[in-house]
Amino acid sequence: MRFNRRFRRVDRGATGTGAGRKLAAAAVVLAAMAGPVQAETLTAVMHSGLRMLDPIVSTAHITRDHGYMVYDVLVAGDGEGVVRPQMADWSISDDKLVYTFTLRDGLRFHDGAPVTAADVVASLKRWGARDGAAAFLMAATAGIAAEGDDKVVWTLTTPFPLLLEVLAKPSSVPAFIMPARVAATPADQTITDYVGSGPFVFSSADFQPGVKVVYNRFDGYKPRSEPASGLAGGKVVNVDRVEWVTMPDNQTAISALMGGEVDLIENVQIDLLDILKSSPDVTVETRDPLGYQVFARMNFKHPPFNDVRLRRAALAALGQEQVMATLIGNPDYYKLCGAIFGCGTPLGSEAGSESLKAGGDPARARQMLTEAGYDGTPVVIMQATDLGTVGTAPVVIAAALREAGFKVDLQAMDWQTLVSRRASQKPPAEGGWNIFTSFISGIESNTPLINPILPSTGDTGWFGWANDPELEALRAAYLKADGLEAQKAVAHRIQEHVLDQVIFVPLGNYPFVQARSNRLTDMLPTAVPVFWNLTLAD
The missing domain is CATH 3.90.76.10 (Dipeptide-binding Protein; Domain 1)
Incomplete structure (x- = not known):
């Protein structure tokens, strides 16, 4: 039997007869007299555990x-x-x-x-x-x-x-x-x-880093009078308590949702969606239309990709369909998109991505390698084996580059090791790298100003350390552009330049698919998951 999680639970052990039943009855009466002792609680399984609490220091x-x-x-x-x-x-x-x-x-x-x-x-x-x-x-x-x-x-x-x-x-x-x-x-x-002025109060006493986070409604919060829209408007909190719990195994989280022990899974593994769709008590939906873009980044400091001709040859070898079909599988949940600022966004352009969307051109890539005088320098590709979102893409990239004539060294590691190693500027033979893959959300990549991969200032730029004064000049021009049409013109030039110089390779887009109990309604369709305005029914 599942008791209402919003209130203190009665002991689930056997009460026996006589005195046992009287004690149980007394407990119920006392609980009723005292009123609810545990707040109305929404329980969510987020995409990862929380450890870092400073949202200015961390970009997680x-x-x-x-x-x-x-x-x-x-x-x-x-x-x-x-x-x-x-x-x-x-x-x-x-x-x-x-x-x-x-x-x-x-x-x-x-x-x-x-x-x-x-x-x-x-x-x-x-x-x-x-x-x-x-x-x-x-x-x-x-x-x-x-x-x-x-x-x-x-x-x-x-x-x-x-x-x-x-x-x-x-x-x-x-x-x-x-x-x-x-x-x-x-x-x-x-x-x-961790004192803030937002709609929830962080409960330090309940915090278990990487395991559980508890937030209580801040009764002193005064919402704006306008209706909530996006991240603006009135932040009206209708639950007393929100708990984030960590369940690394998606199957376990799905079982908990279907069993009524959790109310929301923020990111569901695509190949497990059919299990959830069979449940009449669960809704599966995509909250953020922009979703995420998978990308490959090359190292500009060391051979072979310090030579733009070889970066272009690698780009010619790659195809988005192969990557996304392997990574996601179900074509209903991915999109072939060559726009570095996102397809369907105000600044979106797909110029220069034609071969990517067509599935790559191995023959042309081989010809380009020959013309560039490729000397067989190994390409070290880092593969994170513990993160499904980026774990399979390097395997597909390795196969495509080998077919084009590159010598490839695919090296497996966990994500945290990759994150640490990608910061190394040493040559690949000394612990450095040539290619890694990752993903970026649409809301943090849809303009030249905020896209974190674009800064191309050499050793002070983003991992890979592109040194591209022309790109920096274009980004500066975007900052001075007044009005959407002027911004579009500069953004489209940046799109062409990025693909021509192969600053990074967009490999396709996919959504975060969430699953929620039908008890949970009125969630705002925001890219950032927020817990105001929603309602949790009895």
């Missing part, structure tokens, strides 16, 4: 998701991507050099203290020292200052048309607002005080 998606539970932001994008007021509204000077943010009434931190402009200034400065997109904004900033308790004045040295978009970006490092005492923590150190 699970840490970002934690941040949205505990903290709030000045502005946020609605369901159409339009920036809306959240903690503050704003005004802009005629010369577009001064932005004044005014905090709305009723903002309080979890410890009861009011949110002030000083808290906002400290938080923005710490965020600005960590986030890649914010670095561009801070370079154009003359100062950020508090004016009284409720106004923040942001002064620029030159107009920055995307200021609000950068502040509102939902990933990887959102501009979360913390108490000034917390934001005073150096940007290269993690915080130890």
Whole structure:
């Protein structure tokens, strides 16, 4: 028998007769007199366990998701991507050099203290020292200052048309607002005080790193009056408690969902979906239309891919269909897409990806290798065997490159080893690498400003260390572009350049498919999983 998880459970052992039944009856009466002693609880299996609690230091998606539970932001994008007021509204000077943010009434931190402009200034400065997109904004900033308790004045040295978009970006490092005492923590150190002003309070006492996280509703949170849309609008919390539990085995999580022990699985393994679809009590759905893009990244520092001709030969050998069919299997759950900013997005263009979408051209790749004088230098491909999302793609890539004439060394390791090793700039023979694969979400890759793979400043750029002044000049031009049409023109030039120089290889798109109990309704269709506005029925 399954008791309602929202209240304390009666002892499931046998009560026997006589005195045993009387004790059980007394327990029920006392529980009824005391009222519910355990809050209405929603239990979710997230895509990974939570260990890092500082959403400014870490770019991990699970840490970002934690941040949205505990903290709030000045502005946020609605369901159409339009920036809306959240903690503050704003005004802009005629010369577009001064932005004044005014905090709305009723903002309080979890410890009861009011949110002030000083808290906002400290938080923005710490965020600005960590986030890649914010670095561009801070370079154009003359100062950020508090004016009284409720106004923040942001002064620029030159107009920055995307200021609000950068502040509102939902990933990887959102501009979360913390108490000034917390934001005073150096940007290269993690915080130890987790007081926020968001709709939930993090329960330190219940935290089991990597295993379980508990959030309680913050009764002092004052939602906005507008309806919720995207990450903007009123964050109305209808449950008392949210628990994130870790279940690494997807089959175990599915059994728990079908048995009523959990309410939500954030990311379901595609080949297990048929099990869930047979249950009348479970809904399977895709929450984020942009989903994720699988990509391959080459190392620009060492042979053979320090030669653009050999990068182009590798690109010619690869096909998206082979990768996605092996990785996902079911064509209903993947899309062939060569747009580095995402298909169907305002900046999306597929220029230069024709051979990828056509399945590759091994004969042309072999010819290109011959013309480039390839000398047989081995290609070291790192394969993460414990992460299904990227574990099979390297195998497909290795086969395609071998067919084209490359000598390939496929090296298996766990994901954490790969993450550590990809930071090594040593030659592949000394512990370095030539290719690795990973994935990136649509909401953090759909503009040249926030896409983390694009920075091409050599040793200070992203893993692989492309050194491409022309690409950097194009990204700078995007920042100055005023209006969507001007931004599109620059973005399409970046698309062509990235595929021509093979900055990275887009290998196809797939969604995060979630499964939820039919008791759980009204979830917002957001790329970031949020737990406000939803309802958990009896």
